[in-house]
Amino acid sequence: MITAERAVGAEDRVSPKRWFAVVAVAVGTFSVVTAEQLPVGLLTSIGHALGVSEGTAGLMVTVPGLVASATAPLLPVLIGRLDRRLVLLALITLMVAANVLSFAAPNFPVLVVSRFLVGISIGGFWSLAAGLAVRMVPERYVPRATTIAFGGATAANVLGVPAGTLIGGLTDWRIAFLSLAGLGLAVVAALVLLLPPLPATEPVRLRALPEQFRNPVVRTGVLATGLLVGGHMAAFTFISPILQNVSGIGEKAVGPLLLAFGAAGIVGTFVTGALAGRRVRTAIITVSLALAAILALFPLAGGTVYGGVALLIVWGLAFGGVPVSVQTWILKAAPGATEPATALNTSMFNLAIALGALSGGVIVDQVSTTAVLWTGAALSALTSLTILRTRPA
Incomplete structure (x- = not known):
């Protein structure tokens, strides 16, 4: 089984701070997966605003998915021995910047560029987060930590789109992207406060x-x-x-x-x-x-x-x-x-x-x-x- 990071001590106990850190990772997962699928409920309004068809607007979902599928296996190789805590913070920050760019995009090509950046954030964060959550708890708690971390992905897959659609419907599609950027900033703050240093056990x-x-x-x-x-x-x-x-x-x-x-x-x-x-x-x-x-x-x-x-x-x-x-x-x-x-x-x-x-x-x-x-x-x-x-x- 996974060799859990022993900063938690030899005792079979986990401090509340560690569980809060796992929850923060879950919220981070929620935010990046929501960022991937957010446009689904906003395609019509975005297409009308930027003068593109709904089919073309669908690239906002396809592009980050394809980019994430390439980023996920390559990023762990590229980052070498970098502290995973710093990498996660950088990836969430990139997601925040990408959603701010989506909010301010003057045309559809710029919006697609922002979605490309979102894809990098998604693939990298998710591929690292799943393995890092379990390093903060003893082996017997690994299934629970994994469940919490992936609870964020599940919630995003089915709650993120309705929430973004509701915000966009009540205000404007740009506000939906800005709101997600705000959530990302909150995740950055939580990870800074709660996540311990997570050096690479061995470079990939x-x-x-x-x-x-x-x-x-x-x-x-x-x-x-x-x-x-x-x-x-x-x-x-x-x-x-x-x-x-x-x-x-x-x-x-x-x-x-x-x-x-x-x-x-x-x-x-x-x-x-x-x-x-x-x-x-x-x-x-x-x-x-x-x-x-x-x-x-x-x-x-x-x-x-x-x-x-x-x-x-x-x-x-x-x-x-x-x-x-x-x-x-x-x-x-x-x-x-x-x-x-x-x-x-x-x-x-x-x-x-x-x-x-x-x-x-x-x-x-x-x-x-x-x-x-x-x-x-x-x-x-x-x-x-x-x-x-x-x-x-």
Whole structure:
């Protein structure tokens, strides 16, 4: 298992300050992942304001996802032995600057540049944060620390977009970006006060990345991330038309329902995190089968308002367990190489977001929203077969 940093002492106790530091990392994760997906609910207003189509405005989501997928595996190599605390602070500061640039962008090309910078922040912060959170607690608390750290990502995936959309609707889309920059400043202050120095235990070498991918257990975890996140995003990107066209839910009800989805996702993170700490294989299989069943049933049982709402809540509960379960698998698979293994997994997570949304759009345009739900179900079911073929470390 991971060798926890022994600044916490030999005792099996953790000071409140250390737990607050883990929470600060979680809020940092929330802020960078929210930054990635913030434009989703603002595409129409941004497109109108800057004179571009909604399809072109969608580059604001695709660009940071692709950049993050490249940054995640490369940044741990480039930073060498730099103190990880300083790197995290620099990455959050970059996210703040990028969102200020988005707020002030006079045209769409400048806005895309700001989104490129956001991608660097996302990939770097997430790839480091997942491994560093566990260094601040003894081994027995690692599953709990991982759950808290990834609770921020889960909350961002499902709460960040509705919150940003609400702020943009009540004020202006630029204010949504500025508000996120303000949250980033608060995270910087918290990390300065709470996070201890985190020197690199060993610099990550470029060769460590393909070495980890040759590890069959790590490779299976990365593949599971791609299948689960890609399948989810292919369908979830179009959750608004799905709820309206399949379930007959009014447009104004979509935002509040997404908040309920998010609350269910947070619950799912903690429930699955507790299971993953003991039986990680069971946790991933349970989550993947649940997602496959929900997405496959949605066109059939989600054809009413009540059916659609019920399935949406269960969908949130199931997806909430994805980040923490696959990351726990990765940490168990590579106890002596957490940074390169986590970087590979983070790269796949962000690539799956970008490609899942892109492929989902093609399926919706060429076939139907029902087809994209069944596609997501098939990818989720395939995850179970992948996990069953590999024994966890």
